[in-house]
Amino acid sequence: QQQVKQSPQSLIVQKGGIPIINCAYENTAFDYFPWYQQFPGKGPALLIAIRPDVSEKKEGRFTISFNKSAKQFSLHIMDSQPGDSATYFCAASMGQAGTALIFGKGTTLSVSS
């Protein structure tokens, strides 16, 4: 049973657009929600993460919105650039030390110039 559902599977936007990627989780014990960016042939890079005690977090052009009651969180990329073209993964984990991340299936983003 997939515990983190991510959508859409792929996304195409024009330069300057604001792509939005959504994730939903089922386990209410999750309390850490990161987003990773992965380029082909590279390992994932941590972009931004949020804890459930806040509803929004911004770092540069990346924003996470978090809805605890709906068990959903999303990534917004402001002023998207062709260099943002990559695969994005949401993930979730529980507070216990050593708990592994549960990943969504990923979203392939293409930003056209």
Added chain:
Amino acid sequence: GAVVSQHPSWVICKSGTSVKIECRSLDFQATTMFWYRQFPKQSLMLMATSNEGSKATYEQGVEKDKFLINHASLTLSTLTVTSAHPEDSSFYICSARASQKHEQFFGPGTRLTVL
């Protein structure tokens, strides 16, 4: 951010041989390291979790005798693929986390091709 390295970045081997992949945390002590496998255009699949000085915990369906994991120090974990076969060809990625921290940092990955 914290830096995690992997070596080698790619390896080609013959069927039946063993391959060792190293994962190092360069600027922090990693009490927990994770090993993932990723097929093309798919998500990361957790293979095992290793805590320094303890035996690794393997996910269901992952053969512990085939994928040997050692986490002997706070900065180094190794994955050995024993008696590799073509179906073991994949992208293997490690990640590391410091004690009592949530952040998990990934290595650049190792592309394994078994002929």
